[in-house]
Amino acid sequence: PAVAVVLACDMALSSAAASLEGLASSALSAATTAFSTLQSQKDVLIAAAGGAAVLWTAQRVVNHFTQKHLYVRSASPKHLFVLVHGLFGSPIHLKYLAKCIAEQDECAAYLAHSNSGMVTNLLTSLDGIDEGGARLAAEIHNVLTRPELQGLESISFVGDGVGGLTARYALGHLVVGNTNTICGLKPGNFVSLATPHLGMREALNTPMKVVASLFPTGRQLLLIDSSDVHSAPLLLRMVEEKGPFTHALSLFRSRITFADMAAGNALWCSTAIAPAAPTSQALVKPMSDVAIDQEVFPHVVASFASTDFEFPAFKSHLHSFSTEHSIIRGLSETPFTRVVVNFTRSWATSHLRWSRQGYDTVHFLLNSVWKSNKKVRLWVDGCFDMMHFGHANAFRQALALGDELVVGVHNDAEITRVKGGPPIMNDEERYEAVSACKWVKEVVRDVPYAFETPEELQAYVDKYNIDYIVHGDDPVYTPDGRDVYEHVKKAGKFKAVKRTEGVSTTDIVGRMLLFSTEHFTQGTPGGVDNSGGSGQRASDVSLEDIEQLERRSNFLPTSRRIQQFSSGRIPGPNDRVVYIDGAFDLFHAGHIRVLKAAKAKGDFLIVGVHGDADINRTRGKNYPIMNLHERVLGVLSCEYVDEVIIGASMSLNQDMIRSMNISVVVHGSLWDFEDYEDMYRIPKELGIYEELESTSDLTARTIVRRVLENRLRYEEKFKKKDAQEQQYYAQKEYVQEQ
DSSP states (O other): OHHHHHHHHHHHHHHTTTOGGGHHHHHHHHHHHHHTTOOSHHHHHHHHHHHHHHHHHHHHHHHHHHOOOEEEOSSSOSEEEEEEOOTTOOGGGGHHHHHHHHTSTTEEEEEOOTTOOSSOOHHHHHSOHHHHHHHHHHHHHHHTTSGGGTTOOEEEEEEETHHHHHHHHHHHHHEEGGGTEETTBEEEEEEEESOOTTOSTTTSOHHHHHHHTTSHHHHHHTTOOOSSTTSOOHHHHTTOTTOHHHHHHHTSSEEEEEEEGGGOHHHHHHHHTOSSOBSSHHHHGGGOSSOOOTTTOTTEEEEEOOOOOOSOBSOOOSOTTSHHHHHHHHHTTSOOEEEEEOOSOTTSOHHHHTTGGGHHHHHHHHHHHHHHHSOOEEEEEEOOTTOOHHHHHHHHHHHTTSSEEEEEEOOHHHHHHHHSSOOSSOHHHHHHHHHTBTTOSEEEESOOSSOOSHHHHHHHHHHHTOSEEEEESSOOBOTTSOBTTHHHHHTTOEEEEOOOTTOOHHHHHHHHHHTSSTTSOTTOTTOOOOTTOTTOOOTTOOOTTHHHHOOOOOOOOOHHHHHHHOOOOOOOTTOOEEEEEEOOTTOOHHHHHHHHHHHTTSSEEEEEEEOHHHHHHHHOTTOOSSOHHHHHHHHHTBTTOOEEEEEEOSSOOHHHHHHTTEEEEEEESOOSSSOOGGGGHHHHHTTOEEEEOOOOOOOHHHHHHHHHHTHHHHHHHHHHHHHHHHHHHHHOOOOOOO
16 A cells, blocks of 8 residues: 555656646545555555655656746846855755845846756765856856846855855856956855855764765865875865965955854854854854844844954864864955854754745845945045046056045145145146046045045045045155045045056156156157157256156056056947047047047047157157057046057058948047148048047147246156155055055
8 A cells, every 4th residue: 555655646746747737636636545545554654754755756846847046026137146055955945035136126036056956966966066166157157148137237146055165166167367257247245154164074973974975075075085195175275375266256245154053163163264163142242243133133143254253162173273274264365244143943954044934034144235235436536637547547446446436636726725836737627637537437526635624524425425535555645744544544444556656747747847758668669769869858947956857767568557458348340430549648638528529420439549759750859758558558548448559550541441440530620740631641532531620729738838837846846746756666565456
């Protein structure tokens, strides 16, 4: 009779392969008939066990064919959460969390299933974290091609148990080179739920270790998977400094790990990435960075970002020089926020904790993620006189620390008050130059040179919703010697970025005061005509300390800098390509206006920047003030520019027009040199040349004239600022650039 029950249920399951809807009624009918033949209690127990096994199998089959993996409510989701189940787990274990995520605006949740089998996932769970991670990476590449996900901008991961390790491994294969993206998407949040980041060597008893060591995943969790004495365990390799896994993890805006105190001390250490376990909840609560409402979140004990564990340890399961300690040190480079939970019913399985049984924890998770998903707004302020690529690089680095950059610009009166004289460029010219920088979201005019009081600082922070205020690593002081960012630093809202060496307004002014070609670096492409004598000055300029001025630029042109400034865009097959060329020396508001007008003529703007020799020949021996590399970076920083030709020929030929698919060639109506008639002969013959009306009379010569007409004031100012810069170079320490 017992066998009859099992066979009946199995037959019902087999017939249901063609019609899953009839599974329940077929199984119930067959089981009822079989049970009527049972004669003893033993038969009942055997039948019940067999029936349970078959029904479990049936559920796995049904789930495999009917489980929904992608949860989307928004018409065009911007953010995707990838949910990865754990060892012996199933996507259904994270179904409740997926539904909660999908209810949020512009969010979608995807239940990864490449590591879950139809009937059993033993093989796909135990063949190694690396194998599972490779399958997950391939699955994510595939799902991102789905039509409903084509508007995505960012991606987050939630890993349950060993699924957190699988996700970390997959990220090492998903990060896209130097773009710092995951499959082209901006990394958002990485969340691990009870993930044994340190392995489980100290958490398993001897019999379990023996069983675990039979499988690749078990050996990796026991940290005994190294093939020889020269190789490290996988979990240790995944935290190598500058390795692909550490790099990928560092890109995420936030990293959060949930650790269960009821799991045992050793496992708590592994999931909390901690060297020791606390003895009670009371020892953890004081470390919490936020107050936890126990009525709303009964399972959540504390949430803290500190890596200093000062609470008394019940037992330290980690030896000082153990592999686990090495993993902790490696993960300290990508610090996690730790959320301590306590599921007092230890029988509750992991997937129940992250579903309805632990609904409060799920919502605490979501609250933490949404808070970290808030757009981080950065503030940079300054004079930005003669806006150059050093300013632009500061903006680029600042934006890398968050999502939106707000730039405050001091007005002429404020600069005159603090520095004793007006800037070279007036208010409108400076506002226009800053606004056109492609990394700037918003420009605020008339900001104070320094925040005089904490209240004044807070007023700006509140008004413009600022999270951090950013400046270069060079100090800035008020005339009375006070740190300009004193109140900002005390409020914990200051972040420093690396100063761009080799360029500054002071340096550029010095070049104009010297007014020679001596500021070029050796080996400048195109060369420089020094026939007038190296270091020849304008006849009306006399400086006592000319030796101080006659120095070469500290600017180091690198391919990396060009890549950082490049848009990376390419024209589409139907795009109208516009071409404009010029010197673009001392990149200024006049250039910006003509580039804006040029971009309006089509879809893709290519800018040709002429070589130093051509500029020297057509404008005179003292030009250009800035060399080719510097001028290219200035042009690339402009939001209207898509591509730049470095050292472009001054004669545009038909071959280049065809090669670049140029539809229209333009130039402004303002020229700063003669003999330009033949430059556009071929575009004119082809009927693709247009002259744009120049709405500004600003040129490099105009800027030079402003400096030379006030040379005495600028000489004194230059000497003072130059001394400060030389002191900076003498005392500088290495700062990692963003």
